[in-house]
Amino acid sequence: MSRKIANGSSCTGCTVILVQNLSDKVEILRRYASPSHYIRGKQAPDYKGEALQELEMLTVNAKEAQEFILMKILESNQATEYLSKFMNGSTNISSFKRHVPVVTYDKVQPYILRIATGEESSILCGEQIVELLRSSGTSRGEPRLMPSILKNLDRRTYLYSLIMPIMNKYISGLDEGKAMYLLFVKAETLTNSGTPIRSVLTSYYKSPHFLHRKHDLYNNYTSPDEVILCPDSQQSMYCQLLCGLVECQHVLRIGAVFASAFLRSISFLEQHWCDLVNDIRIGQLNSSITSPACRLALMNFLASPDPELADQVEAICSCGSWKGILGRLWPNVKYIEAVLTGTMAQYIPMLEFYGGGIPLVCTMYASSESYFGVNLRPLCSPADVSYTILPNMAYFEFIQLEDGLRLTDHEEVIENDKLVSLVDVKVGCYYELVVTTFSGLYRYRVGDVLQVTGFYNQAPQFKFICRRNVILSIDSDKTNEEDLHNSVTTAKKILENRNYLLLEYTSYTDTSTVPGHYVLFWEIKSTHNKSPAPLDAQLLESCCAAAEESLDYVYRRCRAHDKSIGPLEIRLVEVGAFDALMDLLVSHGSSINQYKTPRCIESSLALKLLNSKVIACFFSPRDPECSM
Known part of the structure; x- marks a missing residue:
């Protein structure tokens, strides 16, 4: 896509004015940083063209927009109890980057619970927290509560307002x-x-x-x-x-x-x-x-x-x-x-x-913490989807994962000088997403791992890789969500060759055996119009072996050499078992809109339910190869 922006020139079908005067740029950024002018139902008749032009302006000026967003967040929230601990009322951006720590949910939760029990929103946020957003929770089975202010609706609506103008281009x-x-x-x-x-x-x-x-x-x-x-x-x-x-x-x-x-x-x-x-x-x-x-x-x-x-x-x-x-x-x-x-x-x-x-x-990338970005090539293959981060949604920073996806554990303390700004990420590199929002999240680790695939103007484009906080572990092995997904993808091809489809799956580590072992719950369906090939033990055992061969070296070493992990098991569940799992988790607080099947079962109730639906069990018949 063209990155040339000049007065009166065309950029991806939009006429964009080069903003050379600093005061004019600040005024534009002020407007775009507070998208309350752009609420659905109140747009000007030509809002579709305006939306794409605005997107151009935001991405061309991504660095300035991010600095403006952070400045406004600090001005709004400088007097909060949380920020005052680190900045003593300062709104200095350099001070923020030096002194405000990178945190996970456990550090923010006490403030959220205090607000939930009646304390003033000002302990965390400069504006009134009007609702607490319950996350899907199904990545680990425990919903989290995220603070939200009234203006967050404007930001969400702004992102939604871009979807159809983008689709209309195609x-x-x-x-x-x-x-x-x-x-x-x-x-x-x-x-x-x-x-x-x-x-x-x-x-x-x-x-x-x-x-x-x-x-x-x-x-x-x-x-x-x-x-x-x-x-x-x-x-x-x-x-x-x-x-x-x-x-x-x-x-x-x-x-x-x-x-x-x-x-x-x-x-x-x-x-x-x-x-x-x-x-x-x-x-x-x-x-x-x-x-x-x-x-x-x-x-x-x-x-x-x-x-x-x-x-x-x-x-x-x-x-x-x-x-x-x-x-x-x-x-x-x-x-x-x-x-x-x-x-x-x-x-x-x-x-x-x-x-x-x-x-x-x-079309879009969002979470309960913040909305993030849009897919500017919506008709691309699902495997090639990348999201362009919108620099007016929040202030974005990134933890670079130097060694593939395995640099840090989710709970490890991250030094402030290790964070990378939105416009300074590098193509091909993997990062964990960190956000600072208007509603009380400061340098918060979302837990999403992203890979930079390119840039649209100054704004980076990311491929979503996985959630970092979903792993299986028996010994020194650490299997993350992507590892699990890749192993299942490999194994299910054996099913597809026999006219079966894997409808759904999840996993857990069974430590009731010695040694412990990985368990995959599978629900499958025939795609054959007539009678499918028999679903025999050898077929499922082959799937077990293929899944293990696709896991990483540490797992295979533990299985084949150290014998600290037992053979992988597939528990075949009856049709409808995962619908029942969804019903159970929704009844305990998850939203049907946001529901995602947990890839690692930690809830004892969920595990009991799935085990009650098991119709057959199969184990890997051999050790996986463990050579490097």
């Missing part, structure tokens, strides 16, 4: 139809002091920023807001699928936030399509839907019987193989959107199976 006519996005809220709770605890997506979907989008043709969803806001995920999913089927000819985009949630919806459709067809046929909503808001909202959708559409849906769903079914049910769909990076990458084969060639699109 696919035209998206404003001429609807999106069937499966979106869900989670019931919220209150702290003792009355502060709401909710997921970041629940916060957004309940906000005016989402609900006041009525004039935005690019965000015309098939599901009424009342259905999206139904806290009963099963009733909401049923009604959203029903709306999507009724509007099938108008649907141009389908998806969910995470690939796992979208596949869960397809599984739900497999189980309930007969009921959905019947509702369409007779023009009445199934009596199992008891939510008054959902029933009222769907009256217009089922105003009259539609036996012709019912016959079409029934013929498609009852045809046998569901390969390519999404394109048959929604014939005008142009792409499927979901998060497909990190652990979500393992769902790509299943999405390709159901999609039958529909492009898979991954």
Whole structure:
């Protein structure tokens, strides 16, 4: 992409003015650093062009934007108890970089808990903390609470506002139809002091920023807001699928936030399509839907019987193989959107199976701590997705991982002078992400490992690699999320050659045996229209061996030479076991929107559930090779 920016010149389709006057640049950065002018539903008529031009300006001036963001954060929060400990009320950026430590959640949690019990927000944040955002928690099974101020909604909305202008550069006519996005809220709770605890997506979907989008043709969803806001995920999913089927000819985009949630919806459709067809046929909503808001909202959708559409849906769903079914049910769909990076990458084969060639699109990178960036090449292969970090979302720093992904443990103390600024990262290098936000996180280790793939103007582009805090360990071995994913990816190819797909997996270290060993829980499905090849012990034992061969040298040495790790085990679970796991974790506080299957099970309840679903166990039949 062109990096040339000159007065009146064109850059990726946008006219960008070179800002030479310092006072003008400061004014522009002030506007872009506080994107409250850019709230959905209040944009100027040509907001799409303005959005891309603004993106150019931000990325061209990424260094200045970052310095401006940090300055504003320090000015807003200088009097907080937390920052005062290190800076004594100073707003000096150099002082911040010298004295404010790099921290993990355990250092911030006491302040958050104090606010939750009624203390003033000022102990951590200069502005009122209006909600605590519950993280997905499923990377390790323990949800975390992140402070959030009212203006955070503006920043999230700003990032969302870039998505469709970017997509519109590659696919035209998206404003001429609807999106069937499966979106869900989670019931919220209150702290003792009355502060709401909710997921970041629940916060957004309940906000005016989402609900006041009525004039935005690019965000015309098939599901009424009342259905999206139904806290009963099963009733909401049923009604959203029903709306999507009724509007099938108008649907141009389908998806969910995470690939796992979208596949869960397809599984739900497999189980309930007969009921959905019947509702369409007779023009009445199934009596199992008891939510008054959902029933009222769907009256217009089922105003009259539609036996012709019912016959079409029934013929498609009852045809046998569901390969390519999404394109048959929604014939005008142009792409499927979901998060497909990190652990979500393992769902790509299943999405390709159901999609039958529909492009898979991954648009943005965000978390409960902060929203980060966007994918400027949304039609690229999911394996090539890189996110351009937006320098007005937060202040970003990075811990370089000198030795691949293994330089530091997540809890190790990081010296301040080891951090790298946003614009100083190097292409090809791996980094752990550190953020400073307006809402009370200062030099906070998010735990994400990223690799720099390039730059867009001054802003770096990152590939998401893994979460650093998910590992398996028996002895001196340390298997991180990427190691696990790669080993499973290798092993599941053996299944695919026999017409089986790995639907889902997780793991844990079983130390009840001596020596301890790795356990993989696998749920699989046949893709063969007729009878598949037998799923015999030799096949699964081969998968065990392949997984072990794909793990790193330290693991293989411990297994084959030191004998400090026992043979890897695959526990095959019955169909629906991982749906039950999701239900369990959602019932304990995770959001269905943000749910990600934990790749390392630590919850005793979750482990008990999965073990109760095991139908067969298989072990690696031989030691792996351990030569370097």
